[in-house]
Amino acid sequence: MLELKNVVKNFGGLQALSGVSVRFAMGEFVGLIGPNGSGKTTLLSCISGLYRPSEGSIQLDGREISRLGPHRIYRCGIGRTFQISKVFARLTVLQNLYIPAMTVAELDRTGMQQRAVEILRALKLDQLAEAPAERLSGGQRKLLEIGMVMMNTPRFLLLDEPFGGVHPVLKNQLEEYLKDLHLSGKSIILVSHEMSSVFRICERLVVLDRGALVTDGPPHEVRADQRVVNAYLGGKHAA
Numbered sequence: 001m002l003e004l005k006n007v008v009k010n011f012g013g014l015q016a017l018s019g020v021s022v023r024f025a026m027g028e029f030v031g032l033i034g035p036n037g038s039g040k041t042t043l044l045s046c047i048s049g050l051y052r053p054s055e056g057s058i059q060l061d062g063r064e065i066s067r068l069g070p071h072r073i074y075r076c077g078i079g080r081t082f083q084i085s086k087v088f089a090r091l092t093v094l095q096n097l098y099i100p101a102m103t104v105a106e107l108d109r110t111g112m113q114q115r116a117v118e119i120l121r122a123l124k125l126d127q128l129a130e131a132p133a134e135r136l137s138g139g140q141r142k143l144l145e146i147g148m149v150m151m152n153t154p155r156f157l158l159l160d161e162p163f164g165g166v167h168p169v170l171k172n173q174l175e176e177y178l179k180d181l182h183l184s185g186k187s188i189i190l191v192s193h194e195m196s197s198v199f200r201i202c203e204r205l206v207v208l209d210r211g212a213l214v215t216d217g218p219p220h221e222v223r224a225d226q227r228v229v230n231a232y233l234g235g236k237h238a239a
């Protein structure tokens, strides 16, 4: 289990997170939503070790991880993707998958190749295995980035806006992939503005507004919560 207690993150005078307490159980598929600037990316960055919380604690299975660097946290089984995907443009799609696997070397060469091929197939990128990543569309790059994280079979997958700018066909494909990962027992925290996707695939929603947790519950309850409607969804989704 991943547990955050009173996590505060200050950037100079700005408080991006003002005491967030939330728990994520193993195997859960949680949507993290909220308006722009509400602290979603900052929360993922605190969990993944990119930022050190100013206050509070983050525990994975009872072990404090909030003072560990990103590499250590990655090795604990927490993988993340970024709002702007980070792939190696000049390398092929397949080579991109090898890079993260080489940094955590428990796989031999054959094992690495097998896993890469499986992941590309699941993401329907296998036809592009030998293409340089710079030839991929924005959406395909997002898929590749998720594939790169999956090479190390993280227990927790933190995804920052994976649907942003993704073509509808790829978006459906990505939704299916995430649903399959969830069914296979993966824990997922999904940050997304795509309300229809989030409501469709997540089993629980956590809503942030101005650095604070507004509500936390099953999608149908969150959708009806007046504080969420006011803070975020507005009239369009309220119905």
Ligand SMILES: Nc1ncnc2c1ncn2[C@@H]1O[C@H](COP(=O)(O)OP(=O)(O)O)[C@@H](O)[C@H]1O
Pocket (backbone or CB within 6 Å): 011, 014, 015, 016, 034, 035, 036, 037, 038, 039, 040, 041, 042, 043
């Ligand atoms: N590295 C940073 N330095 C200064 N301010 C930041 C930094 N990262 C985020 N912020 C600020 O923190 C707040 C929350 O940002 P962010 O976590 O990116 O929100 P979200 O992902 O929900 O849109 C915003 O006001 C943003 O400008």
Ligand SMILES: [Mg+2]
Pocket (backbone or CB within 6 Å): 040, 041, 042, 083
């Ligand atoms: Mg963000």
